[in-house]
Amino acid sequence: MLPFKIVYHPGYDLNLGAHVFPSQKYRLIYESLLHDHIALPEDFLTPEPAADADVLLVHTPEWVQKLKSGHLSLQELMHLEIPWSREMVDAVWLAAGGAILSGQRALADGFAANLAGGLHHAFPGHGEGFCAVNDVAVGIRRLQADKTIRTAMVVDTDVHQGNGTATIFAGDPAVFTLSIHQENNYPFAKPLSSMDINLQDGTGDEDYLPILEKKLFDALEEFHPDVIFYLAGADPYREDQLGGLALSIDGLKRRDRLVFDHARRRGIPVASFPAGGYARRTEDTVRIHVNTVLAARELFGRTAGAA
Numbered sequence: 001m002l003p004f005k006i007v008y009h010p011g012y013d014l015n016l017g018a019h020v021f022p023s024q025k026y027r028l029i030y031e032s033l034l035h036d037h038i039a040l041p042e043d044f045l046t047p048e049p050a051a052d053a054d055v056l057l058v059h060t061p062e063w064v065q066k067l068k069s070g071h072l073s074l075q076e077l078m079h080l081e082i083p084w085s086r087e088m089v090d091a092v093w094l095a096a097g098g099a100i101l102s103g104q105r106a107l108a109d110g111f112a113a114n115l116a117g118g119l120h121h122a123f124p125g126h127g128e129g130f131c132a133v134n135d136v137a138v139g140i141r142r143l144q145a146d147k148t149i150r151t152a153m154v155v156d157t158d159v160h161q162g163n164g165t166a167t168i169f170a171g172d173p174a175v176f177t178l179s180i181h182q183e184n185n186y187p188f189a190k191p192l193s194s195m196d197i198n199l200q201d202g203t204g205d206e207d208y209l210p211i212l213e214k215k216l217f218d219a220l221e222e223f224h225p226d227v228i229f230y231l232a233g234a235d236p237y238r239e240d241q242l243g244g245l246a247l248s249i250d251g252l253k254r255r256d257r258l259v260f261d262h263a264r265r266r267g268i269p270v271a272s273f274p275a276g277g278y279a280r281r282t283e284d285t286v287r288i289h290v291n292t293v294l295a296a297r298e299l300f301g302r303t304a305g306a307a
């Protein structure tokens with residue numbers, strides 16, 4: 001049995017069919033964790049969809065209404081880059097509910113993994129890049145509204161910059177946003193995060209890991225969050241179809257360990273999210289995400305949450 005909970009719902013699948021975004025990966029991660037005896041059925045928690053009131057802590061009433069009714073303009077659909085469907089909307093509301101539950105469980109247990117979300121390209125009033133609702137921002141705002149946290153840090157290691165998250169928390173001294181990403185990639189307009197780390201094309205493990213370690217250390221010296229929301233994107237992988245970095249599968253696991261180790265040593269709870277992953281072979285994407293849970297198991301044992 002794992003020393004923390006994994007949050008999963010079959011409805012996480014955005015039902016995209018043959019799309020570069022393999023949204024069936026959430027189910028495949030779940031099945032792999034069970035099949036490989038990494039997790040038992042009792043290690044999983046099932047989230048409720050977020051309440052509209054929670055989504056409205058981040059998003060405009062107009063955008064929420066458009067998503068719920070399906071009345072999106074052609075331009076809005078083009079920015080979103082995924083088709084509207086009732087399943088898609090239900091899935092992102094579930095992802096946001098999962099982000100809330102993961103944040104709550106991280107505070108209780110020191111760590112929690114949500115198997116969906118990290119939809120960091122969603123802005124308050126529009127969606128972009130497969131992201132309709134910024135689940136992580138909803139999770140943070142709900143924990144703040146409940147007064148279970150005051151401050152939070154987003155550590156976003158997806159290969160693409162977290163433009164929606166940066167915009168949502170811009171000028172908010174209670175939330176620190178760190179994004180480490182490929183500079184020469186979508187989104188080409190990069191609103192400022194609290195800390196942006198722009199990497200050159202082809203950056204591999206041996207350059208990436210020391211840079212992340214130094215910058216994360218600097219960020220945690222400057223800012224003391226009550227919780228870290230960690231986007232463990234699989235798309236810095238060297239065989240990713242939408243990424244241009246060159247990390248190995250082992251390097252990505254070392255990245256996860258590095259983030260967890262720094263958080264654990266400072267007694268900061270972590271909730272993790274898969275974010276992107278578009279490897280030519282979906283099984284590589286799934287393995288990278290499964291490795292995040294394995295890295296957490298190594299770092300967040302019995303002493304989880306203890307400083």
Ligand SMILES: [Zn+2]
Pocket residue numbers: 158159160233235275276277
């Ligand atoms: Zn990405």
